Amino acid sequence: MSHKVHPKIIQIRGIKDWLSRGFYYKHFPLYLKQDCEIRGYLKSKLPQGSVEEVIIERSQTVLKIIITTSRPALIIGRGGKGVEELKESLNQIIFKKPGPTGEIKSDIKIEILEVKNPWVSASLVAQWVQSQLEKKVPFRRVLKMALSKVAENKEIQGVKIEVSGRLNGVEISRREWLKKGRLPLQTIRAMIDYSSNEAHCSYGAIGIKVWLYKGDIFK
CATH class of the missing domain: 3.30.300.20 (K homology (KH) domain)
Incomplete structure (x- = not known):
């Protein structure tokens, strides 16, 4: 297990x-x-x-x-x-x-x-997604906008953004995510910037997770 x-x-x-x-x-x-x-x-x-x-x-x-x-x-x-x-x-x-x-x-x-560029910080990206979801912007539009903004930066080699809960207020909760590039979670030397957050909407809480891969660190 x-x-x-x-x-x-x-x-x-x-x-x-x-x-x-x-x-x-x-x-x-x-x-x-x-x-x-x-x-x-x-x-x-x-x-x-x-x-x-x-x-x-x-x-x-x-x-x-x-x-x-x-x-x-x-x-x-x-x-x-x-x-x-x-x-x-x-x-x-x-x-x-x-x-x-x-x-x-x-x-x-x-x-x-x-922080000169907020789109290379997983924490700030998660907070931006939270603010958009709390404004009742459709979650797919939010995910696509965040993914495109993050992917514009050359230092980001991979990104994954995930939301879960009663998305758009539907009765059954589910999990949706978008991913672009590499995301080696099993490699210890991989520089993975991770953050989680929670958006409090009128129909319930929406969980948010963001992973940003910034290359490998060799020491």
Whole structure:
């Protein structure tokens, strides 16, 4: 009997790194809870479809949050006002509330990194598909548009986009996908960018999965 494994897990430490890294040994449960609260807050606060990933790096005194985004101006704000507001909000939510998570305090630093082309990021493509499905655009049109946009980039050698659920509101749920190019999922050195998301429509939730193959990595 086969077991499904997350596509990113076999690439950790080989091709990719953890999204949370640093000193977690002494207070691991509390730090893990803080990380989940930080990511949940940023997901609800920042504009939908703009954040690729949130990387959290910890030292003994500093909590560094790296946000990779396709629209940095919306997050930074005029004169860096948006970043300062994020810092203050995170301080209020994470470190100034009662309970054990508020006892471990760190200086927050926020770094914004720009993603110049959102169509080479599986996370941003999945978020775009989510926004279109929630606007009730027919799923086949969404899949074809996303596939054509991604395939225009030379660094993408293969792409697969899958949606599942009550597509277009039909009674019986099903799974549909489009694929173009190569997608070697069994090769560890293959650089596969994977992301999953969920679109909440009036007739139910639609699952979204995106795979992007960017060539092999030789180290």
